[in-house]
Amino acid sequence: MATIKGMLIKKGSRSSIILTPDGEFKRLPDPFPNNRPGSEVTFKPGPARYLRIGTLAAALLILLLGWQLFRAFLPQAAAYVSLDFGPSLELALNKKGEIIKVSPLNREGEELVAALTLPGNELKQGLTLILQKGLRAESSQPLLCTFTPGGVKKIPPNFQAQVMQTLNEVLGIQPHPASHRVQTVPPQIRLEAKKKGVSPGRYLLRLEAQKQGKDIPLQVLKNEKWSNLARKYRNTLNQLLLAVPPSQPANPPNSQSAQSPRNHGEKHSSSSPPGQKKDGFPKGKTPFWEDLKDGSGLGDLLEWTLTAPEEQIEEQSQEEAQEQTGNERKIKGKIPPLHKEIPRQPAQGRELAQ
Amino acid sequence: MGLINEQILQAKNGNLQVRNRLLETHQPFIRKIACSICKRPLNWGEDDELSIALLAFNEAIDNFDFKYRVPFLAYARLVIKSRLIDFFRREARERASSLAAFDSEAGLLPGEEEQAWVKFMEETAAREREEELLQYEEELKRYGLELNDLVRTSPKHRDTRGLLLKIARTLAGDNELFQYLQAYKRLPAQALSKLEKISRKTLEKHRAYIIGLALIFHKPDEYIYLSSYLKLPQAPTSGGRN
Incomplete structure (x- = not known):
């Protein structure tokens, strides 16, 4: 770059004006603190503007390429x-079925995630830890589990089926909540939920409510505790837990669970993994409510809960709100309890389920 | 090397014709310097101060050295001042005390060390340059201009700059046009447009630049450092037409 020479005409705090021998008045970005006005100064211009822009563009390009490379080497979520069972959280799985990332989706989820070291664990192991830590003994809230395929293209065959099997397996073994369901959610729905700042499960609840002509405000969806949501939108949630996916026949032949709402614990996927029955339970295992039909009446109670007419459930819901009035026993005597009131599985039932 | 420097070189080498021409063409300059020092009007053939100033100018031609890194006229002005101060000291001893400091450093007296003289020259030149620039900025203000305007309207293209320098020189050299500029503080765009065959739009666009340069070209005796710094083809001195 050519050096500029000229007579210093005026000094400023950050720049100065010079007169070049060929008659050009120029402003230079140099205050020439050691020169007196009138003296001859020389100035070596910095990189030209286009050069600076080019450098900036190159730097941005390098950053972009670096980021792409970094992403390429990052484990991809399959x-x-x-x-959603009180704490809301999301697990990202790699194609081996290992947890690579855990994202809490609410405050309780944050606490739970902070207490566990999940990345690196297999799904089964991680999920067991989560439920062991996160499920309270007295918890009887429904558990909504969603499965969303990730962006990895080359995933092993039956990956989804295996994951679904694991989910159902673990949820079936664990001292699980009153009801649970594994629902497959398309990536778009997951992204929409993420944009709105709610878990896919909660978002599904909202979509289900909308189908029924109800609206769950986003703030409520975001801030309300899962237990409160489950109580307020009991019917909607039941519908969601009992929903038969479009890909699955509403009344599959030889499938009692599909005809009955008892299949609330079944997996959603139409492609059951090998070794698993259509109702989502591994071979040789029966749904826990079947075991409850041992004369204790719990199995029937659950069945009623899942098949009770909406009005009755609503009525019960209102009556629940009057628990403080002291007639709780009376009401409960009349109306069988809903999910949350289903007592924990008896040991016998759990063992059988396992 | 500028034309004046070539003439000085020739005069130093014994070319009497060139020397006489230099003395003759710079008489207005010599008179102006002498008047400013004496603070009264002086006339050729009447006042000794003018003769002393002329002799000093001649002496400056002999003693000028390009290593001083000051324009010849600035050097000549300094020599004229020195000689007149010597004259005043001789004429009136009472004034000499106030001028002693200046005189002691004038450096043209025999036996003065050249190094001290060069240092004095440089210091004096630096101070004069600053004063000259302040004076130039003040004069620009009278035309409603600032140095920033000159930067803004200064052409980047060399050819355009050459053309505008030529126009500025024409404006500075033409008394009628320059008087118009002084009187109305406006560029005689129409006349210049006709004279230089250039569009008025261009003239108006570079108005500040043309005026700024015309002021320097019109008063080379006042703006010695500025005018000598510009490496332009030497134009006929306009000082005499004032």
């Missing part, structure tokens, strides 16, 4: 599994 699937996302979200859980």
Whole structure:
């Protein structure tokens, strides 16, 4: 770059004006603090503007390429599994079925995630830890689990089926909530939920409510505790838990669970993994409510809960609100309790389920 | 090397014709310097101060050295001042005390060290340059201009700059046009447009630049450092037409 020479005409705090021998008045970005006005100064211009822009563009390009490379080496999520059972969280799985990332989706989820070291664990192991830590003994809230395929193209065959099997397996073994469901959610729905700042499960609840002509305000969806949501939108949630996916026949032949709402614990996927029955339970295992039909009446109670007419459930819901009035026993005596009131599984039932 | 420097070189080498021409063409300059020092009007053939100033100018031609890194006229002005101060000291001893400091450093007295003289020259030149620039900025203000305007309207293209320098020189050299500029503080765009065959739009666009340069070209005796710094083809001195 050519050096500029000229007579210093005026000094400023940050720049100065010079007169070049060929008669050009120029402003230079140099205050020439050691020169007196009138003296001859020389100035070596910095990189030209286009050069600076080029450098900036090159730097941005390098950053972009670097980021792409970094992303390429980052473990890619083959699937996302979200859980809503009080704590809301999302697990990102790699194609080996290992947890690579855990994202809490609410405050309780944050506390739970902080207490566990999940990345690196297999899904089964991680999920067991989550449920062991996150499920309270007295918890009887429904558990909504979603499965969303990730962006990895080359995933092993039956990956989804295996994940679904694991989910159902673990949820079936664990001292799980009153009811649970694994729902497959398309990536678009997951992204929409993410944009709105809610878990896919909660978002599904909202979509289900909308189908029924109800609206769950986003703030409520975001801020309300899962237990409160489950109580307020009991019917909607039941519908969601009992929903038969479009890909699955509403009344599949030889499938009692599909005819009955008892299949509330079944997996959604139409492609059951090998070794698993259509109702989502591994071979040789029966749904826990079948075991409850041992004369204790719990199995019937659950069946009623899942088949009770909406009005009756609504009525019960209102009556629940009057628990403080002291006639709780009376009401409960008349109306069988809903999910949350289903007592924990008896040991016998759990063992059988396992 | 400028034309004046070539003439000085020739005069130093014994070319009497060139020397006489230099003395003759710079008489207005010599008179102006002498008047400014004496602070009264002086006339050729009447006042000794003018003769002393002329002799000093001649002496400056002999003693000028390009290593001083000051324009010849600035050097000549300094020599004229020195000689007149010597004259005043001789004429009136009472004034000499106030001028002693200046005189002691004038450096043209035999036996003065050249190094001290060069240092003095440089210091004096630096101070004069600053004063000259302040004076130039003040004069620009009278035309409603600032140095920033000159930067803004200064052409980047060399050819355009050459053309505008030529126009500025024409304006500075033409008394009628320059008087118009002084009187109305406006560029005689129409006349210049006709004279230089240039569009008025261009003239108006570079108005500040043309005026700024015309002021320097019109008063080379006042703006010695500025005018000598510009490496332009030497134009006929306009000082005499004032």
